[in-house]
Amino acid sequence: MFRYLMILSGLASSFFLFDLFSEEKTGTIATNLELTDSARAERNYASFCASCHGEKMDAFVDRRWRHGQAGPDLFKAIKQGYPDEGMPSFDTAFTDQEINELVEYIQKGIVNVERYQFNAKPATNYFSSAGMNIRLDTIARLNNDIAWGMAFLPNHEMLITGRSGKLYKRLPDGSLQTVQGAPQVLAEGQGGLMDVVLHPAFNENKWVYLSYSAYKRTDSGLYSTTAIMRAKLEGDKLVEQQDIFEALPYSRTRHHYGSRMVFDKEGHLYFSVGERGNEKANPQNLANDLGKIHRIKDDGSIPAGNPFAGQENARASIYSYGHRNPQGMALDPATGLLWINEHGPRGGDEINLVKKGANYGWPVATYGINYNGTVISPRSVMKGIEPPVVYWIPSIAPSGMAIVTGDRYPAWKGGVLTGSLRFKYLNLSIIRNGKPVKEEMLLKNVGRMRDVRMGPDGYIYISVENPGYIFRLVPVEKKS
The missing domain is CATH 1.10.760 (Cytochrome Bc1 Complex; Chain D, domain 2)
Known part of the structure; x- marks a missing residue:
């Protein structure tokens, strides 16, 4: 630790x-x-x-x-x-x-x-960070939308989720095209259209997966939840839409949706669901979906070997529990290990190595405290609780995650990248044998970072907010 x-x-x-x-x-x-x-x-x-x-x-x-x-x-x-x-x-x-x-x-x-203007685009597009000289190339700008997630299509195209509810396709000439057929979202608070991933066999089946804040109206008010839809991409539209997961129960709150997704090599879909702001009722309760990492098949069915499948009063899709609001997720292609980052309260943001059936402790063990300064738990470590590999005090507000692969970034290779919303930088954690050995702050003041991805071309891509930019990190010789 x-x-x-x-x-x-x-x-x-x-x-x-x-x-x-x-x-x-x-x-x-x-x-x-x-x-x-x-x-x-x-x-x-x-x-x-x-x-x-x-x-x-x-x-x-x-x-x-x-x-x-x-x-x-x-x-x-x-x-x-x-x-x-x-x-x-x-x-x-x-x-x-x-x-x-x-x-x-x-x-x-x-x-x-209000006398001052601000801009998420940095004053310079050159950075020297942790043994690398980096140029930021602008890939896309979403103006008043937030680029929450991105996925790489064939032929140098890209899908980008706008939290407003719009799904964009970036064309090879750099222009953005709105894709029709995205789900209806509740774009309030932290809700909206969130992550996007492609099926591992996308070239053959064209399946695209979207996480979003679904909603329903009842006599007692408007409720929302984290949901996952899959659909086939045909040109500039989605067809054959299917909701394959709906987190239960719905909640009146508008925050802590989680919503990051990743496929493993066997075609299982892992995704996060936040505890929706109710830490007392949800993350330690296996009878609901909130505050958990889930694992399902590509059609939403339950794969063999899920740790709580068949257990009474437990949701079969749960893979791990005791989470607060994980907004970063990455699978290490070299090891097959699943990593997440998640928001703590006031302090106690974490990087966790996800293990089957493990309890990650929220809120019974945490390094954070309540926003009003009161104690959440007297324990930061506890028997039976999986400790974080990394934790931050104060909170950096982590979002997005990638494992550095390939040879374009030799000084960062194998490191875990985490975007910081609060402090507007890219965090590099070098982890060896499950233990952190080094941390670097990269791209300082680049903007509130929402997502981090390794592209199929071997480059790192990041998204920052307001206006929504997507940058490609290009290693260069030192700028004179």
Whole structure:
């Protein structure tokens, strides 16, 4: 086990005042904002708010206010919270006076931040990182959409999921074409159209797999869940759509969908489902699908050997459990090992090696604490709990994952790449015999990184947010 401590200003957790989450927005702004009015409010903002809303309040740019931005609206949001949308209550953390100070601090910050523009595209497309000189080539730009996932088609084409619900095809000339027939999604909170993978025999059968936030209306409200659809790609449209998995139960919340997918060499589909913000009821409960890694066949049926198949009060598709919100997944082609990364709460983000039937501990053992500073569990390790291979304090908000293969990146070969949404860089972890031996921060301040992939051409591809860019990492001689 290995603990990475990052000494950074504004170590933080979050509250959710509007439709922005620590896993969901991007931006780079000027740092000379002169925001401070109250030293206590500044300190509280840094400790409790900055991880989501940015240490310089950059996440307040391009916001969509869900519950109002007037003083009483912000006071209510901080004091009472909106649990269904992922925002905890801070009633016990702050006095009313402290909340009022924080409201004033935030409102002044909004006025200042709106004077600045920001852009996810870095100022330069050359980076020197961990023994490699890298040029970023722009592959696609989605403007106001978030490029959540990508898959590589034959003939130098690519499928890109936009979290808004659109599926794009990038053509060889660099243009984007909208693919018809994508599923209807609930694009609220962290939901939307998320990951995309191709069937291992795509060249023969044309099957494409999409994870998304499905929804249904009932008399008691609007509920959503993680679902997987497969369909055949015919030119610019999907046909023969089939929902092959629907996580149960549905939830009123709009966060922690998980949704990363990967096929193994035997044609099994692995995918993550988050615990939907209900850590007490879901991740340790084998009778539901939430907070789990699942394994199914390509048609949604259950493969032989699943660890809980046939067990009473257990879901047959579960492969491992005790997860919070895994948004990165990669299969090492050299070893066949399955790796994931997952979001912790305030601290405690993890890289895990997924083992059949294993319990990964959330929330009974964690290195994180609640967003309001209270203890989740007194235990970080525990008998019967699979410990993380890597964990981060503070949280980096990990998303996307790839294992570096081939010979284009000799200094990084075999390493585990993880995108950071919060700190806007690409993380490289060198792991030997299940133990981390080195970590490097690559492409610093490149933008909030949503996805990382190894392409069939041997290049690494990354996506960053707002506007949605996809870059190819090209090794070059050092730029003079």
